[in-house]
Amino acid sequence: MSETVPMRQEVLVSSFDAPGDSPFSWLHDMAATIRDHMLLRGAVLIHGLPMDGPDSLAKARNALGIAGHTPTEAFNNRSDFGNGIFSPINWPNDRVICPFQESSFSRTFPSVVLTACITPPDGEGQSHLSDTRRIAGHLPAHLADRVRTGGWTMARSFHDGFGITWQEAFSVADRAALDELFETTGIKPEWLPNGTLYTVRHRPGFIDHPTTGEECWFNQISFLNAGNLDPVERDIMTDAFGKYLPMNTFFGDGSPLSDEDLTAIQHAYDSVRVGVPWRRGDLLITDNIIMAQGRSQFEGSPEFLIALGGE
Known part of the structure; x- marks a missing residue:
């Protein structure tokens, strides 16, 4: 997606500097304070930790008392370093990632996301955070109400030779295990005549935060919509797959989003x-x-690691 409005200048994220001595013990002692700030601001940034690989991120997660979370469905291939540590989603550095919430297309999703910077990007590359408690106030009322009352629908197709396989996406080896997973996750499957798996699921567009009770925009109706693909790439995929695109989203009743809808949602994030x-x-x-995450274009060879946390 293109960036449509200037970056807001005020800094809403809480930040702390870790001490040079015993930083993980300090992190453990600060866990309650960090949690309180996270619930208030949506995010906390810690400077000065010895983040140098998967083990250090796992150590930080454990010091904070955050349990690991294993996704039930992968968006695309990520490197898995074990112990609940992953690479970010696979995305070209020269493209913006619009803000999104991890696994918001699933019934189960992480409550916390930890991102460790091993090597920063060159230049002015940044992560982008959007407070989802405030999204509705920047949307046209009719659009917010439609997503609030009707939710959203995501369709996903698994074509041979394109993207990840359904075995990789759902971490299952056979159809029996896949059918059982679909029963528990509320995903409706259809096997097309050519053997392609086509899946549809309906999800709420807003949820109440389990701790604060605040209403939060919680979906990927814009991020995963085919209308936000590069036009040339979208035409190529439409020619190849017709209506069974690898990923697409709709309103809860199955109606398509207009270009105006997508522009309004991106404007709200921005x-x-x-x-x-x-x-x-x-x-x-x-x-x-509370917080959707994306990023600007990155230069150089940045390296980040992700830990998904549960309750």
Whole structure:
């Protein structure tokens, strides 16, 4: 997606500097304070931690008392370093990632996302955070109400030779295990005549935060919509797959989103967005319901690691 409004200048994210001595013990002692700040601001940025690989991120997660979370469905291939540590989603550095919430297309999703900066990007590359408690106030009332009352629908197709396989996406080896997973996750499957798996699920567009009770925009209706693909790439995929695109979204009743709808949603994200510049060793701790995460274009060879946390 293109960036449509200037970056907001105020910094809403709480930040702390970790001490040079015993930083993980300090992190453990600060866990309650960090959680309180995260619930208030949506995210906390810790500077000065020895974040140098998967083990250090796992150590930080454990110091904070955050349990690991294993997704039931993968968006695309991520490197799995074990112990609940992953790479970010696979996305070209020269493309913006619009803010999204991890696994918001699933019934089960992480409550917290920890992002460790091992090597920062060159130049002015930033992560973008958008406070989902404020999204509705920047949307046309009719659009917010439609998503609030009707939710949204996501369709996903698994074509041979394109993208990840259904075995990789759902971490299952056979059809029996896949059918059982669909029963528990509320996904409706259809096997097309050519053997392609086509799936549809309906999800709420807003949810109430389990701790604060605040209403939060919680969906990927814009991020995963075919209308936000590069036009040339969209035409190629439409020619190849017809209506069974690898990924697409709709309103809850199955109606398509207009270009005006997509523009309005992106404007709402941009209107509440703040930028987070990166330093080596930074740890960003975000509430996955309150805060949607994306990023600008990145230069150089940045390296980040992700830990998904549950209750």
